[in-house]
Amino acid sequence: MQFKAALQVLSDAFVDFVVIGGMAATFHGSARVTYDLDICYARTPENLRRLAKALSPFHPRPRDFPSGLPFQQGDRKTSSRGASNSNGSNNPQDFA
16 A cells, blocks of 8 residues: 555545554554554544545445445445445555
């Protein structure tokens, strides 16, 4: 995964988020190596719309979502009650 590019996409879309997890620890000097990017984002309707729009080119899917089941983002799916964890990989199509 290209962390700098991922952070730039979110920043350019004015998504309100913070980096957490192993990558945040690395930013603070930890020697631990991680290969994913964990973020915590504001769950306001406006921010969720910006997040969904920013990530839509990468086709993110909720974590543990069945691979054969279609997933569509939309206002109904991106409410604060319906927000879910997404999972990505090194494949840009799986970015999240």
